[in-house]
Structure formats: C-alpha cells, structure tokens
Amino acid sequence: MxxxxxxxxxxRPHVVIIGGGFAGLYAARNLGDPRIRVTVVDRRNHxxxxxxxxxxxxxxxxxxxxxxxIRSVLSRHRNTEVxxxxxxxxHPDRRTLDLGDxxxxxxxxxxxxxxxxxxxxxxxxxxYLAPGLKNLEDALEVRRRVLLAFERAERERDPVRRxxxxxxxxxxGGPTGVEMAGALAELRRYALRKDxxxxxxxxxxxxxxEGGTRLLTSYPPSLSDRTKxxxxxxxxxxxxxxxxxxxxxxxxxxxGWTIPTHTVIWAAGNVASPLLKTLGAPLDRQGRVLxxxxxSVPGHPEILVLGDAAAYHARDGHxxxxxxxxxxxxxxxxxxxxxxxxxxxxxxxxxRGRPRTGFQFKEGxxxxxxxxxxxxxxxxxxxxxxxxxxxxxLAVIGRGRAVADIGRLHFSGFxxxxxxxxxxxxxxxxxRNRVIVLFEWAYSYFTFKxxxxxxxxxxxAPVPTEPIQTP
Amino acid sequence: MxxxxxxxxxxRPHVVIIGGGFAGLYAARNLGDPRIRVTVVDRRNHxxxxxxxxxxxxxxxxxxxxxxxIRSVLSRHRNTEVxxxxxxxxHPDRRTLDLGDxxxxxxxxxxxxxxxxxxxxxxxxxxYLAPGLKNLEDALEVRRRVLLAFERAERERDPVRRxxxxxxxxxxGGPTGVEMAGALAELRRYALRKDxxxxxxxxxxxxxxEGGTRLLTSYPPSLSDRTKxxxxxxxxxxxxxxxxxxxxxxxxxxxGWTIPTHTVIWAAGNVASPLLKTLGAPLDRQGRVLxxxxxSVPGHPEILVLGDAAAYHARDGHxxxxxxxxxxxxxxxxxxxxxxxxxxxxxxxxxRGRPRTGFQFKEGxxxxxxxxxxxxxxxxxxxxxxxxxxxxxLAVIGRGRAVADIGRLHFSGFxxxxxxxxxxxxxxxxxRNRVIVLFEWAYSYFTFKxxxxxxxxxxxAPVPTEPIQTP
Numbered sequence: 028m029x030x031x032x033x034x035x036x037x038x039r040p041h042v043v044i045i046g047g048g049f050a051g052l053y054a055a056r057n058l059g060d061p062r063i064r065v066t067v068v069d070r071r072n073h074x075x076x077x078x079x080x081x082x083x084x085x086x087x088x089x090x091x092x093x094x095x096x097i098r099s100v101l102s103r104h105r106n107t108e109v110x111x112x113x114x115x116x117x118h119p120d121r122r123t124l125d126l127g128d129x130x131x132x133x134x135x136x137x138x139x140x141x142x143x144x145x146x147x148x149x150x151x152x153x154x155y156l157a158p159g160l161k162n163l164e165d166a167l168e169v170r171r172r173v174l175l176a177f178e179r180a181e182r183e184r185d186p187v188r189r190x191x192x193x194x195x196x197x198x199x200g201g202p203t204g205v206e207m208a209g210a211l212a213e214l215r216r217y218a219l220r221k222d223x224x225x226x227x228x229x230x231x232x233x234x235x236x237e238g239g240t241r242l243l244t245s246y247p248p249s250l251s252d253r254t255k256x257x258x259x260x261x262x263x264x265x266x267x268x269x270x271x272x273x274x275x276x277x278x279x280x281x282x283g284w285t286i287p288t289h290t291v292i293w294a295a296g297n298v299a300s301p302l303l304k305t306l307g308a309p310l311d312r313q314g315r316v317l318x319x320x321x322x323s324v325p326g327h328p329e330i331l332v333l334g335d336a337a338a339y340h341a342r343d344g345h346x347x348x349x350x351x352x353x354x355x356x357x358x359x360x361x362x363x364x365x366x367x368x369x370x371x372x373x374x375x376x377x378x379r380g381r382p383r384t385g386f387q388f389k390e391g392x393x394x395x396x397x398x399x400x401x402x403x404x405x406x407x408x409x410x411x412x413x414x415x416x417x418x419x420x421l422a423v424i425g426r427g428r429a430v431a432d433i434g435r436l437h438f439s440g441f442x443x444x445x446x447x448x449x450x451x452x453x454x455x456x457x458x459r460n461r462v463i464v465l466f467e468w469a470y471s472y473f474t475f476k477x478x479x480x481x482x483x484x485x486x487x488a489p490v491p492t493e494p495i496q497t498p
Numbered sequence: 499m500x501x502x503x504x505x506x507x508x509x510r511p512h513v514v515i516i517g518g519g520f521a522g523l524y525a526a527r528n529l530g531d532p533r534i535r536v537t538v539v540d541r542r543n544h545x546x547x548x549x550x551x552x553x554x555x556x557x558x559x560x561x562x563x564x565x566x567x568i569r570s571v572l573s574r575h576r577n578t579e580v581x582x583x584x585x586x587x588x589h590p591d592r593r594t595l596d597l598g599d600x601x602x603x604x605x606x607x608x609x610x611x612x613x614x615x616x617x618x619x620x621x622x623x624x625x626y627l628a629p630g631l632k633n634l635e636d637a638l639e640v641r642r643r644v645l646l647a648f649e650r651a652e653r654e655r656d657p658v659r660r661x662x663x664x665x666x667x668x669x670x671g672g673p674t675g676v677e678m679a680g681a682l683a684e685l686r687r688y689a690l691r692k693d694x695x696x697x698x699x700x701x702x703x704x705x706x707x708e709g710g711t712r713l714l715t716s717y718p719p720s721l722s723d724r725t726k727x728x729x730x731x732x733x734x735x736x737x738x739x740x741x742x743x744x745x746x747x748x749x750x751x752x753x754g755w756t757i758p759t760h761t762v763i764w765a766a767g768n769v770a771s772p773l774l775k776t777l778g779a780p781l782d783r784q785g786r787v788l789x790x791x792x793x794s795v796p797g798h799p800e801i802l803v804l805g806d807a808a809a810y811h812a813r814d815g816h817x818x819x820x821x822x823x824x825x826x827x828x829x830x831x832x833x834x835x836x837x838x839x840x841x842x843x844x845x846x847x848x849x850r851g852r853p854r855t856g857f858q859f860k861e862g863x864x865x866x867x868x869x870x871x872x873x874x875x876x877x878x879x880x881x882x883x884x885x886x887x888x889x890x891x892l893a894v895i896g897r898g899r900a901v902a903d904i905g906r907l908h909f910s911g912f913x914x915x916x917x918x919x920x921x922x923x924x925x926x927x928x929x930r931n932r933v934i935v936l937f938e939w940a941y942s943y944f945t946f947k948x949x950x951x952x953x954x955x956x957x958x959a960p961v962p963t964e965p966i967q968t969p
Contacts, residue, residue, distance in 0.1 A: 072645060091560035098693035108695045111649040128653075174543060178582040182599075222569035224579045463934060 039064040039106075042374060043124065043134035045114050045302070047074045047097040049360045050140035050334035053367030058374065059104040066132065068124075070113040072096055075162060076455055078360055079464075081203060083166035084292075085210035086174065086218070090163045092464050093455070114141070116305040119327050136374050139316075140333040140367070141300035143358060145293055146313065153274045157291035160203055169292055173211070176290045177231070181223045187287070193231040194288040196279050198271050199295030200237030201244070202422045205254055207292055208235040209424040212261040217426075233263045234288075236281050238270040238295075243422060243430070245350070245357055246437075250430045253439045257424045271295075297358065299336045306330065311338040311355075320412035321373060321383055322366055328383060331370045334363035342412065356415055360454070369413045376411070383411060421447045510535040510577075511849060514595065514605040516585050516773070518545045518568040520831045521611035521805035524838030529845065530575040537603065539595075541584040543567055546633060547926055549831055550935075552674060554637035555763075556681035557645065557689070561634045563935050564926070585612070587776040590798050607845050610787075611804040611838070612771035614829060616764055617784065624745045628762035631674055640763055644682070647761045648702070652694045662758040664702040667750050669742050670766030671708030672715070673893045676725055678763055679706040680895040683732040688897075704734045705759075707752050709741040709766075714893060714901070716820035716828055717908075721901045724910045728895045742766075768829065770807045777801065782809040782826075791883035792844060792854055793837060799854060802841045805834035813883065820891050827886055831925070840884045847882070854882060892918045 040063055044051045047069035058065045073094040082088040098109045113127035117139070123131045145159035158168050173195065180192035197208045211233045219228035235242075235258065241251035242258075242265070255265050266281070273280035278287050299314040308324040309317045315338035316324060322337060324330040335358030341350040356362045377383065419433030423444060431443035455461050511534055515522045518540035529536045544565040553559040569580045584598035588610070594602045616630035629639050644666065651663035668679045682704045690699035706713075706729065712722040713729075713736070726736050737752070744751035749758050770785035779795040780788045786809035787795060793808060795801040806829030812821040820828035827833050848854065890904030892914060900914035926932050 072649065089560040089562035091562075096693070102692040109693075110653065111646075112653075175582075178543065182581065182583075221573040222567070222580075463937065466934065466937070 037064070040135040040378060041066065041133065042136040042138065043068065043132055044138040044140070045069075045117075045124070046140040046142055046334070046336075047071070047109075048077070048140055048142050048334060049074075049363035050367040050370075051138060052097070052100060053364045054138050054140070054333070054370045055101055055104065055107055055367075057368050057371030059106060060375065061106050063106060063374075063378065065104070065107040066110060066134075067097060067101065067107065068110045068112055068114055068126070068132070069097055070111070070127075071162070072098070072111050073163075074100055076451075077161070078202075079451065079455075080160045080163075080166045081207045081210055083163065084160055084169040084173070084207065085214050086170055087210065088464060088467055090167060092467065094163060114302055117302065117330075119306060119324070119330060122329070135329065136377075137330045138333060138367075138370050139303070139306070139330060139336060140363070141302050141336055143297040143299045143313075143315075143335040146296035146298035147293070148296060150274075153293070156274045156276065157198060157293040159293040160207070172290050173214070177215075177219060177223065177226070177228060179289075180226050180231075182225075189226065190232075191277060191287040192289050193226065193228075194234065194286065194290070195231065196234045196236060196286060196288045196291045198236050198279075198291065198293050200235060200239065200242035200265075200267070201294060202420075204235055204237070204292075204294035205242055205258065205422055205424060207294060208233055208258060208263045208265075209261060209428070212258070212263050213425050216262065234286065235263050235265045236269045236271060236279075237265070237267050240267055242267070244352070246420065246422075246430065246432045250432055250437050250439060254422070254424060254430050257428050257430075257439065261425050261428075297335065303332070303336055306332070308332075313338070322370060322413050323383075331373065333366040333370055334358065337366070339366075339413065339415075341415070359420070361418060362415055364454075365415055366413060373411065421450060423447045508535070511606040512537065512604065513607040513609065513845060514539065514603055515609040515611065516540075516588075516595070517611040517613055517805070517807075518542070518580075519548070519611055519613050519805060520834035521838040521841075522609060523568070523571060524835045525609050525611070525804070525841045526572055526575065526578055526838075528839050528842030530577060531846065532577050534577060534845075534849065536575070536578040537581060537605075538568060538572065538578065539581045539583055539585055539597070539603070540568055541582070541598075542633070543569070543582050544634075545571060547922075548632070549673075550922065550926075551631045551634075551637045552678045552681055554634065555631055555640040555644070555678065556685050557641055558681065559935060559938055561638060563938065565634060585773055588773065588801075590777060590795070590801060593800070606800065607848075608801045609804060609838075609841050609845075610774070610777070610801060610807060611834070612773050612807055614768040614770045614784075614786075614806040617767035617769035618764070619767060621745075624764070627745045627747065628669060628750075628764040630764040631678070643761050644685070648686075648690060648694065648697070648699060650760075651697050651702075653696075658758070660697065661703075662748060663760050664697065664699075665705065665757065665759040665761070666702065667705045667707060667757060667759045667762045669707050669750075669762065669764050671706060671710070671713035671736075671738070672765060673891075675706055675708070675763075675765035676713055676729065676893055676895060678765060679704055679734045679736075680729060680732055680899070683729070683734045684896050687733065700733075705757065706734055706736045707740045707742060707750075708736070708738050711738055713738070716822065717891065717893075717901065717903050721903055721908050721910065725893070725895060725901050728899050728901075728910070732896050732899075768806065774803070774807055777803070779803075784809070793841060793884050794854075802844065804837040804841055805829065808837070810837075810884065810886075812886070820888075830891070832889060833886055835925075836886055837884060844882065892921060894918045 042058055042063055042065045044055055044067045047067055051067060052074050055065055055067050074097050076093040079093045083090055083093060101107045101109060114124050115127050116125045123133050125131050144161055147153045158165055160166055176192045180189050183189040183192060195211050197204050215228045215231040241248060242254050243251050258265050269282040271279060271281045274291055278285050279291055297313060303314060303316050306324055311317055315336055316332040318332050318337045318339055319325055322331045322333055324332060339356045341354050341356050350356060421429060421431050423429040427441045427444050429443035429447045430439040431446055452461050452465055455464055513529055513534055513536045515526055515538045518538055522538060523545050526536055526538050545568050547564040550564045554561055554564060572578045572580060585595050586598050587596045594604050596602050615632055618624045629636055631637055647663045651660045654660040654663060666682050668675050686699045686702040712719060713725050714722050729736050740753040742750060742752045745762055749756050750762055768784060774785060774787050777795055782788055786807055787803040789803050789808045789810055790796055793802045793804055795803060810827045812825050812827050820830060892900055892902050894900040894915060898912045898915050900918045901910040902914035902917055923932050923936055926935060
C-alpha cells in the first residue's frame with residue numbers, strides 16, 4: 028500500500044477530515060449524505076471528551092468513560108470511512124495528503140482539525156517534568172504521578188522530603204488549571220483521607236500558579252474573584268502574577284521563589300499541530316491558521332481549518348464567551364462543534380450549487396464550478412461567514428462548586444455545578460458513557476470516594492524526582 | 499530510608515503479607531485485629547479481579563472496572579499498613595525481607611502469595627509475540643493488538659495478508675483460553691460488525707489450539723465436549739492435540755502446520771514468582787512451593803505460602819473441582835480466597851495459644867511459644883490442615899453460554915451463565931465495581947456493543963508482524 032495514491036472510488040466528491048475531535052466529528056456527522064464520500068483520518072481510534080480529562084487525571088473517571096471509538100460513533104454513516112493513521116503533510120496544490128504509512132489520499136474538500144498540544148514557550152525540557160493534559164496517556168501519567176507521590180510520602184521518614192512529595196503545583200489559571208487544582212484539593216481532602224498510616228493526605232499542598240492578574244481571564248472579573256475565593260476555601264494556594272521561570276527535578280522556581288515539589292502539572296499554554304505548517308497558510312504565534320471568515324485557508328476555499336487549529340477573529344456577534352484579548356474565538360468544545368457543523372453546511376451548499384463567492388470547485392467534476400451568477404470581486408467567503416453562538420461558559424471548581432458565565436448571568440455555586448453536569452453529560456457522546464459517568468459522579472458525590480484510583484503502567488518507572496534522565 | 503531495617507514499632511506480632519491478590523487480601527481482611535500488626539506489600543497499588551481480565555482484553559470492560567486500590571479495600575483496618583514496593587528476597591533464617599528500594603522489614607509471620615506469570619516452556623522469546631493475561635498491562639496490550647489488527651486489515655488490499663491480520667490464535671484450552679476465544683468470536687461477530695467499510699469483521703478467524711485431547715481438563719469430559727461444541731457454534735476453530743512448536747512474526751507453527759497470524763494470545767502455562775526461590779523450600783516443576791498440609795513451608799511454620807504460589811496436594815475431601823492430574827489444587831480464586839482465610843485463622847489460633855504442633859513462636863516475644871501441652875512428635879501442622887471446600891467451577895464461553903461443574907451437577911447454557919454472572923459480581927471487591935460491571939454487561943448483552951474499545955498507549959507502536967525488534 029505504501030506509495031500508492033488511493034484511487035477515486037467513484038464520481039462522488041471526497042471530503043477528507045483530519046482529526047476526530049469535536050470539530051471533525053461534528054463535521055462528519057453532518058456530512059452523512061450518500062452523494063458525498065467522507066473519510067475521517069485520526070491517529071487515535073477514539074474521540075476524546077477533552078474537557079473532562081482532569082477527572083481521569085484525578086482518578087474520578089476511567090479512561091474509557093470519556094472516550095468513544097470514532098468508528099463506532101460514525102458506524103451508521105455508510106458514506107463515511109475511518110482511517111487510523113497519522114497525517115504527515117498536506118499538499119494544497121495537488122489536493123492530496125500524505126499518511127505516515129507512505130500512502131496518499133486525494134481530496135476535493137479538506138477539513139483540517141488536528142488540535143493542539145501544550146506549549147512550554149521554548150522550554151521543551153519542562154515537558155517531562157510538568158506534563159499537561161491533552162490526551163488519555165497524559166491523564167493517566169498525571170494520575171500515576173499524583174498517586175505515586177502519596178505512596179512515596181507514606182514511605183518517607185524525612186519531613187522535608189515528605190513535604191516535597193506532598194506538594195502539587197498546577198501551572199496556569201485557565202479552566203484546565205482551575206479544575207485540576209480544585210480536583211486535587213478534593214482528592215487529598217476526601218478520597219485518600221483514610222488510606223494512609225504515616226501521613227495525613229489532607230496536609231498535602233495544592234498550589235495554583237498564574238502569571239496574570241486573575242484566574243479564568245475569559246470570564247468576567249467578578250467570577251475570577253469568586254473562583255479564587257472558592258479555591259482558597261478548598262485549601263488551594265492561589266498565587267497570581269507568579270510566573271514560572273524554571274522547573275527542575277524536585278522543585279519549581281516561580282517569581283524568584285523555590286517550591287520543593289515532585290509533581291507539576293502544566294496547563295499554561297497551547298501550540299497548534301505542526302501539520303498546519305504544511306498548508307502554506309499564514310499562522311499566528313501559537314501556530315494556528317489565520318482563517319477567512321468562512322474558516323477557509325486564504326486562497327484555498329476547499330480547505331477549512333477548525334477548532335483550536337484556527338485563529339478565528341471574533342466578529343460583532345461574538346461578545347464575551349471566552350473571546351481572547353486579541354479578539355480570537357477560544358479553543359473550546361462549543362466553538363469546535365459549531366465550526367464542524369458550519370463546515371459541513373458550507374460544503375453541502377457548495378455542492379448544491381450555492382457557492383461561496385470566489386470559490387472554484389475542482390474543474391472537470393460535477394459541482395458548483397462557475398455557476399452562481401454573483402460577481403467575483405467580493406473576497407472569498409464573505410457571504411456566509413461563520414457565526415459563533417455563545418451559549419456561555421462554565422468551569423467546575425469542586426464538589427457542588429462551579430462558575431457560570433451565561434449571557435448577562437454571572438453566577439457560581441451549586442446551581443452552576445448542576446448546569447455544568449447536565450451540559451457535560453449531554454454532550455458526552457454515546458449513551459453508555461453518559462450513564463457510567465453519571466453513576467461515577469453520583470458515587471463520588473455521595474461517598475467522597477474516587478472510583479478509578481489505579482496506577483497503570485510501570486509503578487517503578489521514574490517520576491521526575493531522583494536522578495533524572497531527560498527524554 | 500534505603501538500607502534501614504524498619505524497627506518494630508511496638509510489641510505486637512507483625513504479620514507481613516506479600517501480594518494483594520485474592521489470597522493476600524482475604525488473609526489481611528481476616529487479620530483485622532488491633533493486637534496484630536499487619537503489613538501488605540504489593541508492587542501494584544491495586545487488587546485485580548484476574549478471572550475477568552479477558553473481558554478487559556476484549557474491550558467489554560475498562561481496566562478500572564476490575565481493579566480496586568488495595569489501600570482503599572483495607573482502609574478500615576487500622577492495624578493494617580499497605581506498602582507499594584517490590585519484595586526482592588526473603589530471609590527465613592533472619593525473619594526479614596528485602597524491598598526493591600533497599601529497605602528491609604522484619605516479620606513474625608509471613609504470608610507469601612506473590613502469584614504467577616506465564617510460562618513459555620523455555621521459549622521466552624515467544625513472550626513478545628504471544629502475550630498472556632496476568633495483569634492490566636497485559637490485557638490492555640492484547641486489546642491494543644486485537645483492535646489494531648482489525649484496523650490494519652481494513653487498510654490492507656492484499657487478501658492473503660489481510661487474512662493474516664484477521665486471524666487470532668489463542669494457545670491453551672484451559673478456562674482463560676476458552677473464555678478468551680469465545681469473547682473474541684463474539685467481538686468480531688457483533689461489536690465490530692458495522693464499523694468497517696472494506697472488511698467484514700465476521701470473516702475473522704478465531705483459533706483455539708490445545709495440546710491435549712480435550713478442553714478444560716479440570717472439568718468432567720462431558721462438559722469439555724459441550725464446550726467444544728459451543729465454541730464451534732460460535733465459529734471458533736478448535737484444534738485439539740495441536741502443540742505449538744514455533745511462533746514467529748506473522749505466523750505460528752502448530753502440529754507441523756503453519757498458520758499466518760499477527761495476533762497470538764498465550765494461555766498455556768504458568769510459572770510461580772521467582773521470589774519463592776529465596777525461601778529455600780522445595781519447589782515443583784512450575785516453581786511452586788511444596789507446602790505442608792497447613793500451607794506452611796517445611797521447617798518454617800511461620801511462613802505460609804498461598805494461592806498459585808503453592809503446590810498443595812489435594813486431600814481426601816478435595817474431589818473434582820479442578821484438582822490437577824497430579825492431585826494438586828488448582829490456582830484459582832476460590833482456592834486462594836479459602837487459603838487466605840485459613841492462614842489468618844491459623845495465625846490467630848497460634849497467637850491465642852492454640853498452636854499447631856511443632857510450631858515455635860519467636861523466643862522472647864509474647865505468643866504461643868512452648869505453651870500448649872501437646873507432644874512434639876507429630877509432624878508440623880497435621881492437626882489443622884487446610885481443607886478446600888469445592889463449591890464448583892464455572893467457565894463462560896459467550897453471551898448466555900457457560901459451563902458449570904457444581905458437585906454432582908454438570909450443566910451448560912443460560913442458567914450456567916447466570917450463575918457465573920452472579921458469582922463473579924458477588925466476588926468483585928467494592929460496591930462501585932459491582933454496579934458498573936453489571937451495567938456494562940447489561941449494556942453489551944442488550945446492544946451487542948463493547949464499551950471499552952479504546953486503543954491505549956502508542957497506536958503506532960509495533961505489533962509483532964513487520965520487521966521485528968525482539969525486546
């Protein structure tokens with residue numbers, strides 16, 4: 028198979044979707060039309076409900092609870108094929124892409140939603156010492172380190188070193204950092220309380236370090252303050268305007284201050300997939316494509332870039348709801364879902380002969396090429412720009428505690444938490460996952476226990492403490 | 499800490515338990531007495547419900563569903579401490595044991611239940627090509643290989659190579675092999691049926707190779723025949739008297755016959771933990787300790803060896819119920835559980851001054867040393883030998899299909915399956931696991947789906963097919 032260009036199987040237009048995240052999956056679900064051929068390429072076999080990864084990392088949920096096989100989610104769409112492979116390059120000029128196994132795929136439309144990874148702002152050596160939370164392996168690794176730190180503290184007789192094991196540092200005060208810090212605070216306070224004989228897990232220190240002046244910068248300031256108060260009440264040491272300047276085995280340096288710790292979790296920055304560089308499109312500082320108002324790549328209306336791979340300038344209708352200081356839509360699941368739906372609608376409109384102005388469907392193929400009498404002078408895609416409908420944003424801080432920013436309503440507490448649970452379960456793909464997650468939550472809410480406290484992988488693999496091998 | 503001998507903390511007798519499997523955990527649970535100090539040492543943080551590992555391997559259950567943290571199971575026993583560490587040696591003369599971190603522990607009693615691994619009969623190079631099922635990592639690796647084989651078949655255009663990906667070979671016709679083959683047959687027939695576009699998962703071949711003349715040799719012959727029939731009706735190719743003579747990347751040689759396959763699962767042999775060699779006790783061919791009738795090591799009544807680490811000669815009362823042709827009790831969970839309870843009872847009796855004859859509690863300590871007026875001429879431990887109460891044995895073959903050997907009753911089918919479910923859920927440790935497993939089973943029974951079809955770990959890590967690096 029390597030080296031072979033996959034032949035067009037029939038005369039149908041071929042939409043290739045890179046990435047089975049929220050954007051890719053919602054695009055595929057909305058392209059379930061037998062007249063279109065759809066191929067989803069992902070290097071993992073599962074869609075991941077990323078907003079709940081921190082629950083896997085803190086042992087509240089199992090890996091399987093927040094992931095569904097992409098094949099299974101799309102099995103009823105008979106026009107859709109799923110390929111487990113890594114895309115290594117896109118050739119926009121030839122309308123092909125290369126897979127890691129050496130084969131190529133031709134496309135008529137490309138939906139590019141490969142997601143993002145952590146960014147360490149040039150300090151890549153921090154990655155091993157301070158893993159982030161993007162995929163299941165990340166979450167299981169964080170869980171392993173957190174649980175092992177308690178195990179080592181239990182065996183450590185030296186009080187200073189013991190405190191190092193019992194200090195957990197979360198870097199970054201965005202939603203992931205806030206949720207992670209809150210979950211860690213509850214883990215040590217409730218779930219582990221009775222399990223140790225030589226330590227009191229409640230004495231563990233959870234620190235949340237944020238370089239800016241407030242937490243959750245995409246929320247209104249009143250909710251940022253409220254979040255800080257709730258975290259402090261949970262026993263989290265919140266430090267604002269505290270930039271991390273160094274991470275070493277056994278300690279972190281932040282704002283000139285050395286914190287002994289063996290467990291650091293990174294939630295401070297993102298960088299988009301390096302695959303985007305092969306598109307030849309203009310990228311922003313985080314490596315995202317500066318897309319047109321219809322999410323397309325400038326000069327390539329057949330390539331749509333979605334989700335946190337896109338730097339999309341918020342328009343008039345997009346107020347609040349996490350729009351960044353630079354005026355960009357946030358890399359959240361709701362934006363990705365709406366972009367996926369929009370991309371599917373756009374492609375279907377094209378194929379029905381209702382073209383975006385300036386768009387040329389591939390020559391010699393059935394499709395909207397040249398029809399539609401509108402003048403060619405308008406910039407591409409201006410006719411039907413993507414419109415983000417901001418339904419609000421929610422972040423959970425702990426058991427029965429959350430903050431909500433919904434339209435003009437800013438509130439926090441138990442009701443916000445209930446809304447969060449409802450929204451998240453509703454969006455969890457797959458009936459089974461919904462029921463299991465609901466049960467796990469009910470279980471941990473009423474019993475204060477954590478159901479998934481397994482250390483998977485090598486127990487004796489190193490944690491970044493003792494003599495270290497940088498990977 | 500390394501190098502330090504842990505001091506005796508108080509005057510209480512110290513029982514150290516190696517292994518948090520069924521034997522070790524049931525011993526610990528029955529030693530919950532404040533006058534005794536108990537320490538459980540395991541190199542994993544979780545107890546594993548090993549009989550259901552094949553369900554994790556075939557994506558029916560998540561890893562977390564069949565495992566509970568040992569700490570959590572024992573958290574209410576305030577006299578019990580849990581240490582996450584590997585035991586590297588026992589020194590029966592000094593009554594100490596060495597941990598992997600360089601520290602040592604003194605004991606008064608040692609319960610040694612470290613379990614077993616697979617045996618490849620001297621062909622250790624087969625391990626990488628044909629993993630077995632002993633721990634969660636094994637099961638997740640088998641799951642990864644099985645699901646990846648379908649993914650590769652979907653992408654493979656050459657029909658011969660495709661068939662190699664779609665052939666699954668299970669080696670060994672004991673309970674694990676039978677259950678694994680049945681579960682694979684159902685996975686390809688139901689759960690994956692609608693997910694692929696280029697292959698029909700139902701065309702996958704599942705082979706069960708057994709060297710002997712029948713499956714489930716510990717069961718009555720009528721049930722062996724019945725099992726073979728049910729497996730064949732599920733589409734499993736059962737081959738008896740078929741010894742595997744070679745395993746290579748891409749094929750297996752059995753009875754002079756070459757089977758192209760990329761997925762081999764080993765369920766053919768066990769060898770006990772190498773730790774047992776440090777006891778200086780007589781071992782059998784599988785490395786198990788030839789224990790006394792009270793499960794003790796000859797000459798060391800304070801060391802009790804339990805579970806599949808013990809070669810225990812079945813006595814008059816132990817008829818049927820999986821007793822091996824050599825007359826040994828099987829390495830099953832029920833035997834381990836009863837041994838664990840027996841060991842706890844024995845130790846408590848000793849400490850109450852009702853000694854086993856010939857047993858000398860350590861000098862200078864409170865305890866039964868020298869008291870109890872019974873004569874010293876009887877061989878050690880003959881007074882209260884371990885008595886296995888055989889409640890029967892059950893093996894599940896598939897959805898609604900199982901075989902049961904309970905006393906004089908030998909039967910198969912739906913009722914046997916219901917009994918199996920009831921018994922297994924009943925023994926699953928922890929309320930949460932029980933409910934989740936029940937739900938997952940109900941879900942997969944009524945929908946034919948599998949809930950845990952995640953490929954964890956590196957998707958692009960090699961499976962043993964293409965150019966191979968032997969580890």
